[in-house]
Amino acid sequence: MPKKIILFITLMLTALAPTQVRAAPLADVQADSVSFDFPNTATFSASLSASSEIVAVVLEYGAEQLTCGEVVAKAFPQFSPSASLNVSWTWDMRQSGSLPPGAKIWWRWHYTDSSGKEYVGDKNEATWLDDVHAWQTVSNSQLSIHYYDKEKSFAQELLAAGTDGLKRNKEQAGMVSDIPIDFYVYPNYDDMRDAILYEPAWTGGQAQPEYGIAIMGLSGFDETWDKNTVVHELTHILVGRSAFSCLGSRPGWLEEGLAMYSEGKLDSGMQSMLDQAARSNSLITLRSLNGGFSENPDKANLSYAQSYSVVKFLIESYGQEKMSVFLKALSDAKAIDEALREAYGLDTEGVDAAWRASIGAPALTVAQATAQPTPTWVPTYVPIDGIPQAITATPNAVPTSNPNPPGSENNPQTVNPQENSKSTLSALTMGMLVAVCCLCLVLLAIIGAIWFFVRKNKSKGGGNG
Numbered sequence: 001m002p003k004k005i006i007l008f009i010t011l012m013l014t015a016l017a018p019t020q021v022r023a024a025p026l027a028d029v030q031a032d033s034v035s036f037d038f039p040n041t042a043t044f045s046a047s048l049s050a051s052s053e054i055v056a057v058v059l060e061y062g063a064e065q066l067t068c069g070e071v072v073a074k075a076f077p078q079f080s081p082s083a084s085l086n087v088s089w090t091w092d093m094r095q096s097g098s099l100p101p102g103a104k105i106w107w108r109w110h111y112t113d114s115s116g117k118e119y120v121g122d123k124n125e126a127t128w129l130d131d132v133h134a135w136q137t138v139s140n141s142q143l144s145i146h147y148y149d150k151e152k153s154f155a156q157e158l159l160a161a162g163t164d165g166l167k168r169n170k171e172q173a174g175m176v177s178d179i180p181i182d183f184y185v186y187p188n189y190d191d192m193r194d195a196i197l198y199e200p201a202w203t204g205g206q207a208q209p210e211y212g213i214a215i216m217g218l219s220g221f222d223e224t225w226d227k228n229t230v231v232h233e234l235t236h237i238l239v240g241r242s243a244f245s246c247l248g249s250r251p252g253w254l255e256e257g258l259a260m261y262s263e264g265k266l267d268s269g270m271q272s273m274l275d276q277a278a279r280s281n282s283l284i285t286l287r288s289l290n291g292g293f294s295e296n297p298d299k300a301n302l303s304y305a306q307s308y309s310v311v312k313f314l315i316e317s318y319g320q321e322k323m324s325v326f327l328k329a330l331s332d333a334k335a336i337d338e339a340l341r342e343a344y345g346l347d348t349e350g351v352d353a354a355w356r357a358s359i360g361a362p363a364l365t366v367a368q369a370t371a372q373p374t375p376t377w378v379p380t381y382v383p384i385d386g387i388p389q390a391i392t393a394t395p396n397a398v399p400t401s402n403p404n405p406p407g408s409e410n411n412p413q414t415v416n417p418q419e420n421s422k423s424t425l426s427a428l429t430m431g432m433l434v435a436v437c438c439l440c441l442v443l444l445a446i447i448g449a450i451w452f453f454v455r456k457n458k459s460k461g462g463g464n465g
Contacts, residue, residue: 003394025117025118027111028048029048030049031047032109036090038129039130041093042093046086046087046109047122048084048086048087048109048111048121049086050119051083052115054081054085055114056076057076057109057111058076059075059076059110060108060109062107063073064125065103065105065211066210066211066241072325075089076089078102083113097198100196100213101128101215102129102184105128106124109121128196133148136148138159142166142177142181143163143181144181145158146182146184148185150185161231162295165231165234165235165262166234169262173258173315173320173324174328177241178241180402181237182214184213184217190217191217192217193217201246204216204229213237214237215233232262235262239255239259239430240330242327243331244331245330248330248332248333248335251289251348252289252307253289253290253303254326256303257308257311257403258306260311261315266305267443270308271305272299273302275358277302281362284299284306285352286351289306309359312328313358314344314351322344325342326340326342326343329343349364365456385462
C-alpha cells in the first residue's frame, strides 16, 4: 500500500478516535453525612481537603423523582478558605416545602482550590424518614408496605389489598407502575399529619406519583376502609405516572373516578345521592369537574360520586383499550377535549351527554349565546397625548344632564341625538375656555402685585447695596 494512503488512513483514524476527557482530581471527602431533624431539616456535612487552599465549595443535592429533566439544586455553604476545612449546610423543608416520607435524597460535594483544580465527591443517598419509630416492611416485586406499631399480619393484609388493586387497575384501565411503589402506613391520622408539613387537618392519605410514594393514617376502627384507602392512593400514583406530562393537565373527574372505581362498588349513601341528583336534574356538569372539587361537603361528595359513575361508564361501555388511549393522549400533553376525541370521538360535553343518557338523567342543557347589548358611550379621562381612536359614541345612547329628556312631558321638543351630543361637547369646550381665561387673569394679577411689592422695597432701601 502506498505510504500516502497509509498516512491518510492514520490521520483519519486519529481524527475519528474519541477525545480523552480529563478527569477531575480525586476528591478527598471525609465524614460525608446527612442528619435529619424530621420533618423539618436535613443537614449535610463533610471534611474536604485539596492540594492547595480551597476557595469555592458547592453542595449539589436533590431528590429522586419523575421530572421533565434532571433537577440539580445547588447550595453554597459559608467557610474560611483553607487546604482542609469542615463544611455544612441545612436544607430547611419549612421554607422549600416538605418531601414525602421515604423520598430518596442524594447529594455530592463540588469544590475548587486556588490553582483552579475542581474536585467532585461521590454521590451519596439517604432515605428521608424519621428515626423515632421502629419501621418494618412487608413487600413483593410491585409494592412495599412500611409500618410500625401494628401486627405483621395486618400489614400483610394491606399488601394483599394493594396488590389486588394494582391487578384491577391493569385489567380495567391498562395502568401499570414503571417502578415499585412504597406505601408508608401510620397507625393513626395524627402521626401521619406530623410527618408532613402544612397539610390540612382533614388529610387522611396522600399520594405522590412523582416519587412513587403514598402515605396514609389508619382509621383504627374500619379495616375495610383502610384497605380501600390503600387501593385508592395507589391508583392516584398509577394515574399520575401513566398520564404524566410537563405541559398538559389531567381532569379531576378522571383522577378521582379511577381511584374510586378501583376500590369496587360505590357505597349506598353516595349512590343514593347520585340518583337523587339525576332525578332532580341537579348534576354537576362534567366540565366543571375538570378542576378541583368544591369545598362544600355535599357538592364534594356528589363530585366524587359523579366521577366514579362517569369512569365506570367509559370503562364498561368502551373498554380498557380506549381508557389507555385517553391516558396516553394526556401524557402527550394533549388538551382534555382533544384527548377525549382521540379515544372516544367525543369532547367533554359529548361524554357528559352520553353518560347522562346511560343513567337516565335529563339531557345536558347547554347555555345558548344571548344577544349582546349595544355598548353605551361613557365619558372617560382623555390622555394628554391624544384621544383613543377606539372610543366612539353610539347614536342611541348619549349621556345627558337634562332631567327631562327630549320628547318627555316637560320637554316635548324632539332633538337629534347626534346634534345633542355635539351641543353638549361644545358647551363643555366653552366652559373650559372661560375657566382657562379666568385662571390666566388671576395669575397676571398675582404677578403684578409681586412686582409692585419688590419695586417698592428697593426704593426704600436703595443706598445700602
